[in-house]
Amino acid sequence: MSEEQKQCVECKKEFVINEGDREMLNLLKVPxxxxxxxxxxxxxxxxxxxRTWYRRKCDATGEQxxxxxxxxTPLKVYKNEYWKSDAWDPLEYxxxxDFSRPFFEQFGELFKSIPHPNLIQKNLVNSEYTNYSLNSKIAISA
Ligand SMILES: [Zn+2]
Structure with a gap:
């Protein structure tokens, strides 16, 4: 077993690259x-x-x-309902x-150009103030 001691360039803590880590790094051909x-x-x-939300306007409809x-943020943000609709064509993006350029450079450019949903929500009932939520229903009794 060969372990490599390294020091984090951010927090300066020591950490170890073990044999399993080394095999994975070699397999992925990453430094x-x-x-x-x-x-x-x-x-x-x-x-x-x-968990941190902001008030802003939808870049498609202007709706608050x-x-x-x-x-x-320089990102284009659409209200969730509009983002999921056929009112815009994602294929335009x-x-x-380009195999001659780094993947993450191209991914960053794509990420900055595409519209993003304001919040990630699907199939909600009375649960609009949630994010990354699915199939939520809050019962409101009279
Ligand atoms: Zn660190």
Whole structure:
């Protein structure tokens, strides 16, 4: 067993790259991480925002809405119902993959150009103030 001791470039904590990690890195043909597992998890989770909402206008209809994206973000954000509708064509945002350029560079460009739903919701009844929710129903008694 060969283990490699590394120091996280972000938090400066020591972490280990073990034999299993090394096999996976070789299989994926990716370089050894420079961030510790915790800092990598934080970086991955920064991508999601489930609990902080903002008031902003739908970029398609102009309607006021709650969204998980701030009004200052350069992303295009549509109200969920509009985003799921046929009023716009997602195929307009399709593009050819350029094998000569890095994947994440192209993914970032695509991510910044496509419309995003204000909140992730499906099949809700009286549960509009939720995010990443599915099949929720709050019964309201009279
Ligand atoms: Zn770290």
């Amino acid at each position: 050894s991480p420079t961030l510790c597992p915790e800092c990598r998890m934080i970086r991955r989770l920064l991508f999601r925002n489930e 809405m709650l969204a998980m994206f701030s009004p200052e 399709g593009r050819e993959y």
